[in-house]
Amino acid sequence: MTVKKMRGEIRKGAKVTPDETWVVKHGHKTISQMVGNEASRFGFVRWLEMWKRGGKPAILLGPPGVGKTSLVYALANEMGYTILELNASDARTKARIDAKVGPTRENKSLFDERLLILMDEVDGLYGRQDQGGIEAVKDLIMSAEVPIIMTANSERDDRIKRLSSKAEVFLFRRVPPRLVEMYLKQILGKEGIEIDSSILKEVVGSSNGDMRAAINDLMSVSLSKLIDLSWSGRDRSFDLEDGIGGLLESDDLEEALKYSKSTRASPQEKLQGVFTSLIAADLDVEELARALSAVSKADLILGRIRRYQDWRLLRYFDTILTSGVLKALQGKRRNIGFRKGTLPWDLRLRIWNEGRSFRILNAKLGNIFSVSSKDFGTLYLPYMAAVANKDKAILESLSRVGIDDAVGRVFQKEMARMDTHFKKNNGR
Amino acid sequence: MWVEKYRPQTLDDLVDQTIATDRLRPFTKSPASMPHLLFAGPPGTGKTTAALALARSILGESWKNYLLNLNASDERGINTVRQRVKTFARYSDESAGIPFRIIILDEADEMTQEAQTALRRIMEETSRITRFILIGNYSSKIIVPIQSRCAIFHFSRLEKADVVKHLEGICGKEKIKCTRLALERIHEVSRGDLRHALNLLQSSATLGSIDLENVEKATGISGRAKVGEIIQFALSANFKKAHENLILLTSVYGMSERDFLKYANEEIMRSSINNLGPIAEILAKYDYRLVVGSNPEIQLSAMLAELGTIGGIK
Numbered sequence: 243m244t245v246k247k248m249r250g251e252i253r254k255g256a257k258v259t260p261d262e263t264w265v266v267k268h269g270h271k272t273i274s275q276m277v278g279n280e281a282s283r284f285g286f287v288r289w290l291e292m293w294k295r296g297g298k299p300a301i302l303l304g305p306p307g308v309g310k311t312s313l314v315y316a317l318a319n320e321m322g323y324t325i326l327e328l329n330a331s332d333a334r335t336k337a338r339i340d341a342k343v344g345p346t347r348e349n350k351s352l353f354d355e356r357l358l359i360l361m362d363e364v365d366g367l368y369g370r371q372d373q374g375g376i377e378a379v380k381d382l383i384m385s386a387e388v389p390i391i392m393t394a395n396s397e398r399d400d401r402i403k404r405l406s407s408k409a410e411v412f413l414f415r416r417v418p419p420r421l422v423e424m425y426l427k428q429i430l431g432k433e434g435i436e437i438d439s440s441i442l443k444e445v446v447g448s449s450n451g452d453m454r455a456a457i458n459d460l461m462s463v464s465l466s467k468l469i470d471l472s473w474s475g476r477d478r479s480f481d482l483e484d485g486i487g488g489l490l491e492s493d494d495l496e497e498a499l500k501y502s503k504s505t506r507a508s509p510q511e512k513l514q515g516v517f518t519s520l521i522a523a524d525l526d527v528e529e530l531a532r533a534l535s536a537v538s539k540a541d542l543i544l545g546r547i548r549r550y551q552d553w554r555l556l557r558y559f560d561t562i563l564t565s566g567v568l569k570a571l572q573g574k575r576r577n578i579g580f581r582k583g584t585l586p587w588d589l590r591l592r593i594w595n596e597g598r599s600f601r602i603l604n605a606k607l608g609n610i611f612s613v614s615s616k617d618f619g620t621l622y623l624p625y626m627a628a629v630a631n632k633d634k635a636i637l638e639s640l641s642r643v644g645i646d647d648a649v650g651r652v653f654q655k656e657m658a659r660m661d662t663h664f665k666k667n668n669g670r
Numbered sequence: 671m672w673v674e675k676y677r678p679q680t681l682d683d684l685v686d687q688t689i690a691t692d693r694l695r696p697f698t699k700s701p702a703s704m705p706h707l708l709f710a711g712p713p714g715t716g717k718t719t720a721a722l723a724l725a726r727s728i729l730g731e732s733w734k735n736y737l738l739n740l741n742a743s744d745e746r747g748i749n750t751v752r753q754r755v756k757t758f759a760r761y762s763d764e765s766a767g768i769p770f771r772i773i774i775l776d777e778a779d780e781m782t783q784e785a786q787t788a789l790r791r792i793m794e795e796t797s798r799i800t801r802f803i804l805i806g807n808y809s810s811k812i813i814v815p816i817q818s819r820c821a822i823f824h825f826s827r828l829e830k831a832d833v834v835k836h837l838e839g840i841c842g843k844e845k846i847k848c849t850r851l852a853l854e855r856i857h858e859v860s861r862g863d864l865r866h867a868l869n870l871l872q873s874s875a876t877l878g879s880i881d882l883e884n885v886e887k888a889t890g891i892s893g894r895a896k897v898g899e900i901i902q903f904a905l906s907a908n909f910k911k912a913h914e915n916l917i918l919l920t921s922v923y924g925m926s927e928r929d930f931l932k933y934a935n936e937e938i939m940r941s942s943i944n945n946l947g948p949i950a951e952i953l954a955k956y957d958y959r960l961v962v963g964s965n966p967e968i969q970l971s972a973m974l975a976e977l978g979t980i981g982g983i984k
Binding site for chain 1: 671673674713718722739741742743744776777865866869870872873875876877887888890891892893894907909913914917918921922923924925926929933956959962963964965968969971972975976978979
């Protein structure tokens, strides 16, 4: 991203070799010291206090660095719980989750200690990569012997939505700049450091409400004794819309790659996002063909990963996608924004209204005619609809083979289409 | 539909496949000698019809009770097939005078190698009281262990003269006027696929008599013809229209992406496009990518866009 040149002054430097990071040193030790998200924080405290065996789990939902995990640790500390932490990254598959949690679940608290399970970043449990991962989490939820607490970043993620319906959800928002600044000032006070307020503002601003990031940046800025300071702002992560939009508008590969890699979405979602955006954009066919060819190549990587479960290949995905698309659009930068749906409304409506009906027609009638449903749709259905315009018995026979009225009406629409088709060509 | 109305009920009535039917007939006399069967050949040449006719003559009056008709591409996964076969093959029917139960598995050649290996096991497990009739376009796509357990029957593409004669006969029974040219055109469009030919004949008949003009109109409505239109849109660089019609075919009418390519290839082969080489190259490239890749819509869309770059069409 952008490298910000900043001029400012650190009036009084910090000690050169800190023995611990400020995040650890100045991180919240108690709940009352924490900043922001009061309502959710106290709601969660109440939830754990009231928790009984078999109760619902909790999900702390919010962007990184707003204190979700800190809150769990602080509260566990105050209430005397031992935390068994399951990281999405170390307990990916169902087998591994079971291996880790299974014993504790069955033996319960062996030494009568109070145990709680913390599953950090459950949205890291992704699709096929974590076969059964989310299922294992659901199983855990069903048989809760100890409190289970999950943290997740994205509330829009479908899988998280499904989990959320079975859990108590506490929403966390980004910490407002005012509170971030206040907290950073406290730290500076304790450390005995003064820094220029413009630098402090910059640190607060680029943290984007991520408290952990803010403290880290503050530490690095304070420890560098440079007066003329080249300070690279923090890399942010993007939701699908901003990430894909940024990727498509970048004019150099490095920048585009950063967007691609910092987009919080699965590779499939990213690919789909680029794909629909390209189709919706007003490109000439040469550009479009080149760009879609790159998308197609990136899809090959995903296909190989899926087939061989070879996740190593994923490292090439972003590069192939972004470099190919960028090259295809080279020198012709224009506003290609993120676009999700590109299909015209009438087509979408038909998919929505008729897709299912045709599936039923093809399967039921295909069975009767001894052909597969896909062959029926291609080689029988249109003819049958055409013939039905003359032979009324066909329509009547539909209900006899168990096709309901709604599906029958879709068939009648198709009959009407065939009728118009024939009439139109008559006039020619 | 005439396809059903005029489906031959016995092996003797089958159009044009005397080599196969001569070898099949003995099984109707002594069913005990019948092994598993594999019928291979192009679509619409009578494979399913022959299997049904055979089942009817071996199993007698209540044949439907002892016959399981599955379509490999419709059954979700080999486990579903296994489950249905197992339930079906649980009972022996010797007391009812039935030599064995018959399982027809259509489009068996579209099953993956893994599924076929599993199928082979199922065939063995149930072989005491069932016989399989596997049906597919290409016997070479059936794994060798299964081939070796089956008697293989090849069904050939129907001859023009036989198709025309058959269609003429039906026109006579339905009391519809037809011209010979029109019937020949139907054969040309349906490429020896009798059921397609019959559908085309019946659709043309709804427009009056069977003449060239009406056949031409009816030809346009099949899913295959729509694939041809889409390729034309793509070649004339009208990506948007090509893409939307592709989605219509796959998402509304349920055409599979692999079939789309299959029909696309057939359509360009019989069209009068002159740039066939480059087009076929692009089709082949995306045929491969469709198999390897993960998102068929992306692959086919990329293909349609690329077809628009060849230029020089029309």
